[in-house]
Amino acid sequence: MKFAVLSGDGIGPEVMSVALDVMKVVSKKFNFTYEYTEALVGGAAIDAKGKALPDETVQICRANDAILFGSVGGPKWETLPPNEQPERGALLPLRKIFGLYANLRPAICYKELIESSPIKSSIIPNGFDMLVMRELTGGIYFGQPKGTTQTANGERAVDTLVYETAEIERACHIAFKAARNRRKHVTLIDKANVLESSLLWRKIFKQIAAQYSDVQTAFMYVDNAAMQVLRNPSQFDVMLCENMFGDILSDEVAAATGSLGLLPSASLAEGTFGLYEPSGGSAPDIAGKGIANPIAQILSVALMLEYSFNQLNAANAIRGAVHKVIAKGIRTADIASPGCTKVDTAGMGQAIAAEIA
Ligand code: IPM
Ligand code: MG
Numbered sequence: 001m002k003f004a005v006l007s008g009d010g011i012g013p014e015v016m017s018v019a020l021d022v023m024k025v026v027s028k029k030f031n032f033t034y035e036y037t038e039a040l041v042g043g044a045a046i047d048a049k050g051k052a053l054p055d056e057t058v059q060i061c062r063a064n065d066a067i068l069f070g071s072v073g074g075p076k077w078e079t080l081p082p083n084e085q086p087e088r089g090a091l092l093p094l095r096k097i098f099g100l101y102a103n104l105r106p107a108i109c110y111k112e113l114i115e116s117s118p119i120k121s122s123i124i125p126n127g128f129d130m131l132v133m134r135e136l137t138g139g140i141y142f143g144q145p146k147g148t149t150q151t152a153n154g155e156r157a158v159d160t161l162v163y164e165t166a167e168i169e170r171a172c173h174i175a176f177k178a179a180r181n182r183r184k185h186v187t188l189i190d191k192a193n194v195l196e197s198s199l200l201w202r203k204i205f206k207q208i209a210a211q212y213s214d215v216q217t218a219f220m221y222v223d224n225a226a227m228q229v230l231r232n233p234s235q236f237d238v239m240l241c242e243n244m245f246g247d248i249l250s251d252e253v254a255a256a257t258g259s260l261g262l263l264p265s266a267s268l269a270e271g272t273f274g275l276y277e278p279s280g281g282s283a284p285d286i287a288g289k290g291i292a293n294p295i296a297q298i299l300s301v302a303l304m305l306e307y308s309f310n311q312l313n314a315a316n317a318i319r320g321a322v323h324k325v326i327a328k329g330i331r332t333a334d335i336a337s338p339g340c341t342k343v344d345t346a347g348m349g350q351a352i353a354a355e356i357a
Contacts, residue, residue, distance in 0.1 A: 007044075008086070011345075018346060019349070030311065051084075067276065074287070095267060103135070104133055113127070113326065132241060137243075186240055187218040187220050187225070254279050261280055295352075298322065
């Protein structure tokens with residue numbers, strides 16, 4: 001088990017160090033060994049090397065079997081040209097270089113944390129548990145032509161939303177396989193009443209669905225889906241989205257759980273290579289204070305163990321420990337409630353590690 005550790009900026013390094021402590025405990029418990037190599041990314045890399053994704057960082061990632069990613073970005077680098085900023089300058093090229101086409105963003109609203117959700121508890125009496133599966137290397141993010149040209153009247157800016165059969169097929173397979181380990185339901189999110197590319201998604205989705213007859217399917221326009229997430233989130237199990245719809249809906253779904261500090265994500269390539277990162281950002285406002293919630297980073301370790309290293313039991317042990325600690329009322333500031341036991345970043349890590357051990 002060899003992985004690259006790219007902690008990045010903001011709260012990245014502090015939550016990463018706690019997540020690596022948990023990795024140590026889980027490796028002892030489940031009897032496996034691992035090694036990791038750290039590399040610079042994001043603003044930290046811009047400051048040290050002049051580039052958000054230096055070549056040597058890419059080389060270190062290539063020499064490993066997975067990337068454990070922290071978070072990048074912050075006010076210090078916001079005045080750079082957009083393509084050079086930490087987020088775009090590091091994340092988009094990493095996705096492209098490593099072919100990370102399948103982005104899994106599980107969003108659980110634990111029953112114990114319903115009060116943290118902006119959704120009324122009468123709507124989600126049992127919380128919710130859904131998985132946004134976002135296609136990550138195609139669509140309007142990368143389609144050609146792209147660019148801005150001068151015209152007689154001003155400027156003309158173009159982005160292209162394009163998908164080909166194979167890109168849709170492989171995304172569908174990941175969604176159906178994920179559904180098999182869950183509640184066996186996939187909703188395809190599209191805009192098939194307007195977009196040509198959505199028609200192709202529907203057509204291919206139906207073909208692939210025939211190979212997973214044990215999984216139920218549904219179709220929903222993206223505007224309706226945005227509304228349904230607020231009205232009845234429990235109806236969703238797996239939401240399969242093209243790149244930009246998935247970008248937007250995954251933030252909405254994340255907000256609906258109550259805290260960004262709880263949500264991990266996996267970005268998978270063909271085979272077992274993957275990049276694992278918290279869904280929330282670098283949270284510059286609380287960086288360096290030791291109060292950030294490390295759970296998203298810890299659950300990212302669980303996803304890495306499951307998808308890149310085939311250690312499902314270890315992954316489930318981490319998830320179980322996280323839920324137990326929350327159920328015991330141990331809380332970081334972002335999910336604190338009256339009567340809870342308040343802890344800092346390190347305290348949360350220790351509580352989870354103790355639960356695993
Ligand atoms: C995300 C982010 C990125 C995206 C940005 C930072 C390029 O919003 O991972 O969801 O749009 O994909
Ligand atoms: Mg986003």
